Amino acid sequence: MAGRSRQHVNDEHTARAAVYAQLALGMIVFGSATPVSKIVTEAMPVFVGATFRVALGAAVLAPFAWGQRHRLVAFSRYDWLLLCLIALFGMFGFTVFMLYGMRLVSGVAGAIVMATTPAVTAGAAILVFGERANWRKLLAIALAVTGVLVLQLGGGRDGQQASGGALVAGSLLVLAAVCCEAAYTLLGRKMSRDHDPRLIAFLAAALSVPVFLPFAVLQWPGFQPADIDPGAWVAAIWYGAGTLALGSLLWYAGIAKTQGSIAAGFMALMPVSALVLSYVLLGEEFRLMHLAGFAVVFAGVVVMSWEHGRMEGN
Helix, strand or coil, X not given: CHHHHHHHHHHHHHHHHHHHHHHHHHHHHHHCHHHHHHHHHHHCCHHHHHHHHHHHHHHHHHHHHHCCHHHHHHCCHHHHHHHHHHHHHHHXXXXXXXXXXXXXXXXXXXXXXXXXXXXXXHHHHHHCCCCCCCHHHHHHHHHHHHHHHHHHHCCCCCCCCCCHHHHHHHHHXXXXXXXXXXXXXXXXXXXXXXXXXXXXXXXXXXXXXXXXXXXXXXXXXXXXXXXXXXHHHHHHHHHHHHHHXXXXXXXXXXXXXXXXXXXXXXXXXXXXXXXHHHHHHHCCCXXXXXXXXXXXXXXXXXHHHHHHHHHHHC
């Protein structure tokens, strides 16, 4: 009996470790989107890269969504409306704003702005969906705003940025991407109550392809695939198959097997991944102002994770 009991405990620990690994890797993969998007947008036209991303992401997600195809008959008109909005904001808006914004700012600056996502999502939930505000949510939002202001005030000539104006414009575009990501999260939360998140992610990516395609066709004459560096192709492939598809699969697989409060704690890995990979992949110069801005924003991420855990515990 004791041997079987110990084996049972060991199996539970192994299963828990596997779930935590999925959550951690999912957030790390999501975080890689910020520096990788900069590589992609510097190598190819925005809409060409964006179309490649969502088409490849949909292709990778398709086999996992295929087993859920029978659930499509249960989709109401309201569900399809929500799904179209998810595709418009979460795929089209997010990708376009992100790619154009990352043309103007460094990977580190983009990572700091992207780290405001939990706070912006909380703000949108309060303003649009009428969720109750409390001091933890308001503190997280205040820290996010303060961190971005620290970045702007200390920006100046940041790496390859041409001017402070480029930093402001690029940061605003990335912030617009953050707002689209917040819409994606909140709308997806409503749909995932009744439908598999993997199916939602696939359908949103697939539905966005026809929206991207006309713009990609217009930009195609100025695009020479043979001139693209192999490293940029790897980044483009990862941007679709990795950050869109693999990240979603890992995160949703993990979150389905644990409490939301536990999963929320792993959200802090996303901005850390984005920041570290910006230094590693882009070779950007370390600056104390980056660290200061990131530290303030990251504090907001921790506060929001705490709030999420407290809500799940009630």
